Amino acid sequence: MDSPGPIGEGLAWSYYYGYLKIILPGLHARLKKSEYIEEGGHCVPKFVVLVPISAVCPPSLVTPDDCSSLKYLGPLDFKVDISGNVKRSYQSSVYKVIDSQDNKVRYQAICVRVHV
Numbered sequence: 001m002d003s004p005g006p007i008g009e010g011l012a013w014s015y016y017y018g019y020l021k022i023i024l025p026g027l028h029a030r031l032k033k034s035e036y037i038e039e040g041g042h043c044v045p046k047f048v049v050l051v052p053i054s055a056v057c058p059p060s061l062v063t064p065d066d067c068s069s070l071k072y073l074g075p076l077d078f079k080v081d082i083s084g085n086v087k088r089s090y091q092s093s094v095y096k097v098i099d100s101q102d103n104k105v106r107y108q109a110i111c112v113r114v115h116v
Contacts, residue, residue: 015114020047023078023090027110036073036094037108044109047092057113061095069098076110 028045037043050061062072073094079087097107 019090022080022082023047023092027078027092030078031076031094031108031110034076034094036076036096042107044107046109048109048111050111050113052113061093061111061113069100071096071098073108 024047027047028043031037032043060072062070073096075091076094078090078092080090082088092110092112095109095111096105097109098104099106
């Protein structure tokens with residue numbers, strides 16, 4: 001039996017064509033219009049993809065015992081008609097970064113973890 005080829009490369013292409021290429025156009029504008037943007041915070045115009053070195057993906061980026069400055073705000077929903085699916089729903093998580101010294105919101109960003 002022949003090897004199917006580089007599976008990791010295929011998964012990366014699938015993630016790009018099946019998710020990123022669909023949601024990235026207009027993502028920054030949708031984030032700026034969302035209810036999550038707070039006064040004084042900077043809306044990061046990037047889609048942050050986190051790839052853990054350990055390949056372990058906990059259920060949340062923010063753990064209950066975590067006293068870091070990363071806080072979950074909620075989901076950013078996006079619906080699109082694609083490949084015969086009417087109003088297919090895509091969802092990304094919106095986080096805010098709070099400055100630990102003055103407790104002010106510094107950034108809002110969309111972050112996801114790639115599940116490996």
